[in-house]
Amino acid sequence: MAKVSAKRQITLPVDQCISAHxxxxxxxxxxxxxxxxxxxxxxxxxxxxxxxxxxPVEAVVSEQESLESAVRK
Incomplete structure (x- = not known):
């Protein structure tokens, strides 16, 4: 069984890593x-x-236009 370290890290078991490539x-x-x-x-x-x-993609979108479109949604 794996344990979580103080840094919140987990070591995965070898057999699981092999199965998941x-x-x-x-x-x-x-x-x-x-x-x-x-x-x-x-x-x-x-x-x-x-x-x-x-x-469809617009070829040129300014950073401001991108921010405004995100706010509108």
Missing amino acids: INAGDDVISFVDRQGVISIVKKQAGAAKGILKNI
Whole structure:
């Protein structure tokens, strides 16, 4: 069983890392659901490729326009 260190670090068991193809130095993301369950997912280059392909993009948006659009939502 893993324990949380004083720095809130957790060492993952080797067998879980092997199953999830997580190696030393890999980037991971953690998520917490509403029941408090923590999921750890290995970040993979290109995993989101294509998700945004059908969204129209304005070529030039100023920082101010970006901030204003975020405030309006």
